[in-house]
Amino acid sequence: MSTQHPAAKVPDQLLAEPAAEARWRARFAAARVSVPDWALDAPQASIYVSNASGVWEVYAWDRAADTHRQVTDRPNGTMHATTSPDGQWIWWFDDTDGDEFGSWVREPFAGGTTAAKAVADVPDGYPAGLEIGHSVLAVGVSGDEGSALYAHRDGRTQRFYASEHDADVAALSRDERLLAISHSEHGDSRHPALRVISTNDFSGVAEKWDGKGKGLAALAFSPRHGDARLLVQHERRGKEELLVWDVESDTETELDIDLPGEIAGDWYPDAEALLIVHFHQGRSSLYRYDLATAELASLDTPPGRIGGAGVRPDGSVEYAWSNAAQPPVVRVRQPEGTDRVLLEPPGERPPGSLPVGDAFVEGPGGRVHALVSRPQVDEERLPTVFLLHGGPHAADEDRFSAYRAVWLDAGFAVVEVNYRGSTGYGSQWRDAIEGRPGLTELEDVAAVHDWAVSSGLADPARCVVSGASWGGYLTLLALGTQPQRWAAGVAGVPVADYVAAYEDEMEQLRAFDRALFGGSPQELASLYEECSPITYVEAVRAPVLVLAGDNDPRCPIRQIENYLDRLAARQVPYEFYRYDAGHGSLVIAETVKQVAIEVHFAMRALGMS
Structure with a gap:
C-alpha cells in the first residue's frame, strides 16, 4: 500500500436508543438456514448452510435419525457444497481465505x-461446475488460461475439454450417459451456448446456440433413467423462459407459460411436471406445470421472495420464503396443499422490519422499478440512502434484509433501484448496459433520485449512495459523474480502476x-476509461467510505488502492476499511462490524451522529 489511508471509525454503539441498537444487531446475529439439498438416491441425507456457529458453514442433516452435524469449520466460512447421489459423501469447495481459488x-x-481432495489429479482453480454420478463425475476448473x-x-x-473461453459443467443425465456443458466459444460468456456429449467417449451428441445476444442455460436432465430430455432456460422472445430439449432426437418443445416477468424451473421427481419459479417486479412465486396438459397451478405462496425451492420424492415442495417485513423461514408444502415450517434454526427468531412499496419512474431507457421503504418517523424530506445492488445481473426484491432494516432504524428512507442491467425485467433491459456499462445504470439512478426529491420523500441535501461489488462500482462512478446529487458514498468491494481491475481479476x-x-x-481503451470511476476522481466532493477484502479475486485490492x-492526493475526506477475506465476509461478527462502520459513516457525513 503506497499511502497510509485514514482508517474507518468503528462505533461502540451505532444507535442511541438501546432497544434499537439491540434490535439491529439481533437481526444479523439470529441463526438462519438455507433450503436443504439432498442426495439423489438417498433423500434422507440432506445438507444445508447456516450461520448458527457465527460463520456461514455447511451442515449435514440425517432426516431418518433427525440429527444435524456441522460439517465445515473454517475461519472465513464455506458456502458451496453438494452430496454424492448415494448419500455417502459430502463434497465442499476448499479455497483460501475467501479467494475462491482451490479444489473440491x-x-x-x-x-x-x-476431508481430502476429491480428485487428486484435477488442478486447483476457480470452480466451473460439478456433476457427481455413481460411476462418472465431471468437474470444471477456470484459470488464467481459460x-x-x-x-x-x-x-x-x-x-x-479445454478452451480459452469461459465454459462449465452444467448437467448430467440420470443414467450418466450424457453430459451437458455450457460454453462461449462464440466469444460472449454472458450469452452461452450448450453442447451435450457422450460420457462414454466424449463425442458430441447435440449442440444448441440461439445466436448473438441470446443465452441458453442447462437447468437439469429429466430424473428418469434413459430419458434424454434436458430442461433449458432460453430468451428467444426477449425474456427468460423454458423449453424441453430431447438431445438424442434433437427435438425441442418450447413451453408457453403465460406469466408476466421471467421464469426458471426444475423437474418433479416423476418427470411429468415442472416446479416453476416466477419472478415479476421484485417478487417471486411458485407454480406446478403439468407437461402433458400444460396446466399451470399456483402453489399459493404469499407475496415476497422465494429463496430456493426443490421437490422431494413424495412430491412435497421445500422452499425458503421472506418479505421485507418478515424474516426468512424454510417451509414445506405437501401435495394435498398443507404448508408448515420445515427447519427452525436454533435460538430466537430475528426481529422483523418494515414493508417495502413500489415506485415506477420513467427513465431515459424506459420505466425503472424501485423498492421504497420509509422509517417510522414524523418527518418529511428524509435523509435517504440509495442502495445499488451488485451483479449487475441481479435484482433487489421484496425480501427480508437486515442491512436494509438497519438503515431504517437509523432514520433513513431506503430506495433500491432495479436499473438497466438488472434481471427479471426482460433481456433488453438486462443487456441495455452493453457497450456503456456504469454510466447507463446511473441514468436510471438519476431518474429515481429526481423522483424521490420531487415526491417529497428525499431531502436533496441528505442523499447517500451505497452499494457493494457492482453496486460499489456504481457508487464510486456516481460520486464522480453526479457529484451534485450525493452528500456521501459508501462503496464495498468496488471496481474503482477498471483497467487495473481487469489485469488482476479472475479470468x-x-x-x-x-x-x-x-x-x-x-x-x-477509451471506453474502459470512460466507464472507470478513477477517471472522474477529480470531481468527487462528497465524503467517501471504501471497504475491501485483501483476497478478493473479483474486485482486487490493487485497483482500489490506485483510486484511494x-x-x-486531492485531500477529499475519505475513510478506508480493509479486512482479511475475499469478496465480502461470511463471518457474522465481521459483517456486523462493517455495517456499523457504513451506517455510522453516513450518519456522521450528514450530521446525524
Whole structure:
C-alpha cells in the first residue's frame, strides 16, 4: 500500500436508543438456514448452510435419525457444497481465505474422517461446475488460461475439454450417459451456448446456440433413467423462459407459460411436471406445470421472495420464503396443499422490519422499478440512502434484509433501484448496459433520485449512495459523474480502476467484461476509461467510505488502492476499511462490524451522529 489511508471509525454503539441498537444487531446475529439439498438416491441425507456457529458453514442433516452435524469449520466460512447421489459423501469447495481459488474436497456424510481432495489429479482453480454420478463425475476448473473440464471414472481422470473461453459443467443425465456443458466459444460468456456429449467417449451428441445476444442455460436432465430430455432456460422472445430439449432426437418443445416477468424451473421427481419459479417486479412465486396438459397451478405462496425451492420424492415442495417485513423461514408444502415450517434454526427468531412499496419512474431507457421503504418517523424530506445492488445481473426484491432494516432504524428512507442491467425485467433491459456499462445504470439512478426529491420523500441535501461489488462500482462512478446529487458514498468491494481491475481479476470476470464492453481494455481503451470511476476522481466532493477484502479475486485490492491514492492526493475526506477475506465476509461478527462502520459513516457525513 503506497499511502497510509485514514482508517474507518468503528462505533461502540451505532444507535442511541438501546432497544434499537439491540434490535439491529439481533437481526444479523439470529441463526438462519438455507433450503436443504439432498442426495439423489438417498433423500434422507440432506445438507444445508447456516450461520448458527457465527460463520456461514455447511451442515449435514440425517432426516431418518433427525440429527444435524456441522460439517465445515473454517475461519472465513464455506458456502458451496453438494452430496454424492448415494448419500455417502459430502463434497465442499476448499479455497483460501475467501479467494475462491482451490479444489473440491470430500468427507463421509456421517463424519469421522478429515476431508481430502476429491480428485487428486484435477488442478486447483476457480470452480466451473460439478456433476457427481455413481460411476462418472465431471468437474470444471477456470484459470488464467481459460477453462478446462475433467471427467473421472474407473479410477482415471481425463481432461475432455479445454478452451480459452469461459465454459462449465452444467448437467448430467440420470443414467450418466450424457453430459451437458455450457460454453462461449462464440466469444460472449454472458450469452452461452450448450453442447451435450457422450460420457462414454466424449463425442458430441447435440449442440444448441440461439445466436448473438441470446443465452441458453442447462437447468437439469429429466430424473428418469434413459430419458434424454434436458430442461433449458432460453430468451428467444426477449425474456427468460423454458423449453424441453430431447438431445438424442434433437427435438425441442418450447413451453408457453403465460406469466408476466421471467421464469426458471426444475423437474418433479416423476418427470411429468415442472416446479416453476416466477419472478415479476421484485417478487417471486411458485407454480406446478403439468407437461402433458400444460396446466399451470399456483402453489399459493404469499407475496415476497422465494429463496430456493426443490421437490422431494413424495412430491412435497421445500422452499425458503421472506418479505421485507418478515424474516426468512424454510417451509414445506405437501401435495394435498398443507404448508408448515420445515427447519427452525436454533435460538430466537430475528426481529422483523418494515414493508417495502413500489415506485415506477420513467427513465431515459424506459420505466425503472424501485423498492421504497420509509422509517417510522414524523418527518418529511428524509435523509435517504440509495442502495445499488451488485451483479449487475441481479435484482433487489421484496425480501427480508437486515442491512436494509438497519438503515431504517437509523432514520433513513431506503430506495433500491432495479436499473438497466438488472434481471427479471426482460433481456433488453438486462443487456441495455452493453457497450456503456456504469454510466447507463446511473441514468436510471438519476431518474429515481429526481423522483424521490420531487415526491417529497428525499431531502436533496441528505442523499447517500451505497452499494457493494457492482453496486460499489456504481457508487464510486456516481460520486464522480453526479457529484451534485450525493452528500456521501459508501462503496464495498468496488471496481474503482477498471483497467487495473481487469489485469488482476479472475479470468471468468475478464470474459464477462469483454462480453459487456465488447472487447478488452487493449482493444477499447477509451471506453474502459470512460466507464472507470478513477477517471472522474477529480470531481468527487462528497465524503467517501471504501471497504475491501485483501483476497478478493473479483474486485482486487490493487485497483482500489490506485483510486484511494488519487483521493488522498486531492485531500477529499475519505475513510478506508480493509479486512482479511475475499469478496465480502461470511463471518457474522465481521459483517456486523462493517455495517456499523457504513451506517455510522453516513450518519456522521450528514450530521446525524
